[in-house]
Amino acid sequence: MHDFEACCFDFLWVQWLEVVNPGFSGWSTSKLDLVHFPPMNKNDSFGFVDPKDVLHGCHILPAFTKGKQQEGGIGISHCAKDGKDYNQYFVNW
Secondary structure: OOOOOOOOOOOEEEEOOEEOOOOOOEOOOOEOEEEEOOOOOOOOOEEEEOHHHOOOOOEEEEOHHHOEOOOOOOOOOOOOOOOOOEOOEEEEO
């Protein structure tokens, strides 16, 4: 920074997903990848991303039979809006 003039830059705040059973899904097993949100208290559960690095065409389906994370619909974080999150999701590539 050469001076104290304000500048603008774009970024996204994201909550990451983790694969539930690596190697359990794929073409050989004819099963979709299954992902879930890691616990919010993990250091790497959230992060920042440059918008140009975002995948713009992925279909994520709730695994309805696995249930919701918060049965009452009240989440832990107002910022993360996690009250309606499901325990797991299928990734349809």
